[in-house]
Amino acid sequence: MTMGGMVQNLTESLATMLDAPLADAVVFGFHIDGHFLLETLLVVAIAFLLLQKSYQPQKRPLTEQEVDQLCEEWVPEPLHPPITKEMEYNPPVLESAAGPRTVVNGKSVINLSSTNYLGLIGNSKIKEACNAALEKYGVGSCGPRGFYGTIDVHLDLEAKIAQFLGTPDTILYSYGLATASSAIPAFCKRGDLIIADEGVSWGIQNGLLLSRSTIKYFKHNDISSLEKRLEEVFQEDQRKRKALNRRFIVVEAIYQNSGLMAPLDEIVRLKEKYRFRIFVDESNSIGIFGKNGRGLFEHLNIPVEKIDIIIAAMGNALASVGGFCSGSSKVVDHQRLSGAGYCFSASLPPFLASASIAAVEIIQQDRERQKMLQENVAFLRRNLSEIPGLTLGSDPLSPLVYLYLAKSSGSFAGDNAILQKIVDQMLEKSVLLTLKKRSVLDKCKLPTGIRIAVSASHEKSDLLAVSLSLKEVVQSILSS
């Protein structure tokens, strides 16, 4: 068809359309003229409706008055919950040093509550060292380690502990509780993996929380559970091929919450097999186990190089305050800039550092104390095992002896009430015991019991008297 022909066709059809009558529709039986106009109008109407924006309520920010109203209406919870009778517990108040015998309410009582394992409270050499330090340095160190708070006794103590344990270097912290809370986050960050025992103490739990790493727990002191967890991790690695991350196992040598002893040799074997690193908290085992009192690793003949990081509080066998972390030079140097409790907190008071130095020297020279402690522990356990109504927990060698009710009353609260009654009555009989309390913030679910801390300086006669009184008291309470 030619161009001219096409144009002609177009104009013809246009003319036809325009000439057509304006409407020619039959709507509902009514004849309407002009259909073209109607259809055009319909098309226009449809287009208009389609192009309309759909209804959306406008997003308005809150006005000042509305914010005021919300602020007025908001009712905060009280700062603390209402005080219950349980909260008003008053601990015994000592009037003398917390040695094997102490004075409470004017009466001399046998003290089975303070973790004075080697009997170093009241030791004259330690007191002399403290006096000299007090004369020279005063009490506080008035500054963090980085800001002229490092006193020569700190460096001496770090060197002493490193030499004692056989590790390259040690770092001191000014508080036992802050040691684990600072050491663990220094090495573990988000994305790292930590496998910890479910019965670890609060200090370690806090460190695990602050580290933001992935935490997996294994059953308390159960080596097969640990192996299972490690195997799971290994299998997952094989499957997923994730990026490399730091992996740690965290255990305590003697668990504060149960007195059980960790099978450290097995754990070290597993950590080598699965390529993990290990943190061991030797707070309750340093000075007590091993030929030279170095701790659990010496007792189990594990070379100290295999333990990556040792942390310990000095508030137990060393009869001082503070904590330390020991390991390779790199481990220790890293904490000097990354340990929160080291960089941002005042250093240990010099007299306590002197006390620790003296304590370590005594441990190195006097091996008798360790023997006495073991004898006392064995003696006490023999006598306590004969008490009907109570079961002995904890490892036979552990200086922490836990006593639980043989038959539970059905709930933790009920058991604790009975045990607290026993403790109160024992105090009347001049024996200071303690029912281990747990904070609501503590995630550990192990049962609590009466915790006895045996000391090398306890007299056997006192320990015998304690067992006999305890037998009487338990009998009277359980029969009522």
Added chain:
Amino acid sequence: MKMRNLLREGIWTQHFKKRFLLMKCISSRTYQNQRCLNLSSYNYLGFAASDEYCTPRVMESLETFSPSTCSTRIDCGTTVIHQELEEMVARFVGKPAAMVYGMGFATNSTTLPALIGKGGLIISDSLNHSSIVAGARGSGAKVQVFQHNTPSHLEQVLREAIAEGQPRTRRPWKKIIVVVEGIYSMEGELCRLSEIVSVTQKYKAYIYLDEAHSIGAIGKTGRGVCEHDGVDPAKIDVMMGTFTKSFGSCGGYIAGSKELITYLKHVSPGHIYATSMSPPAVQQVISALKVILGEDGSDRGARKLAQVRENSNYFRQELRRMGCEVLGDENSPVMPFMLYNPAKIPAFSRECLKRNVAVVTVGFPATPLLLARARVCISASHTKEDLDLGLEVISEVSDMAHLKYFPQMESFSKVKSV
């Protein structure tokens, strides 16, 4: 010279003066000794060294109670002096009750988790100390930050927080705690407490005041920022402080209502699991408090308080006259002055040490990268001669390092000769 020779052979010098500390090279243990003027330790009232009233009593308590109780407070670590200290602290701060911990850092990091948990909000000053950050993180509550020492921004943050509620669920917050410090040690600034308290009271938030540096050093009788600003201690919900700075000891305290303290003693891990404060350290604080309150029968306490204020103001005035850029408010015993350039940090510190003056220098990450500063802590034991010596050395080193960023007000040498 003879002294230098003795020292080079590695012999310890045994005597110890109140305001000088024997310094050792920390990094490589050279066993060399040097006597320095100490402008770096937190020793505001001069209790750091052996004190005529405190030390004999501390030694007595050492004899009675031994250096450690080897026990937590709740087992058998509470002695009569712990109770006495708690009563004295409560009385001193103006609260019904108080409790003490063995470490200042642990006080914050174990009390904040006990007070607030998931579903709560902590609004903290942007320049708060790392112990508060650790406590806030450990608590599980959400943390928001407001501009340093700016009550108007705090109000804005509070309004938004209450209006919007918890993120995602939009539930109302269980409680809101605002955490501020009395003196910010890196800025030398005092908290604008009265304004902040009025904001928190308006919005029903709780306020937690950390007086680590200000207790004992600020205020006419040393009672801290509340006294300085004229704020009634009853308006502060939780007052916290440490004994490391003004009392020459170690440890911290929390003061509040009787019920709050009873509750915290039941819940706070620092009380239940941590070794109790060392008895000689407790006695040191008790004796120091007695001196400050004048209960030792002398006016040494009042004189110390006046002296630290006078010393701080004099030192600050002279530094300003010199042309150094000093930060901080009047009466604050801690005064940072700017170095800015990170390269000047070791230069300033080492040159001052060569001239036997010990100053602290701070850089990243404690301060922003280009805002490095040197910090001086003034003590009540500094005599005017000590301060003048310090000023002379700082002036000399500042000239070397070009730190006099502001014009000198009058010739410093003229002032010195007066």
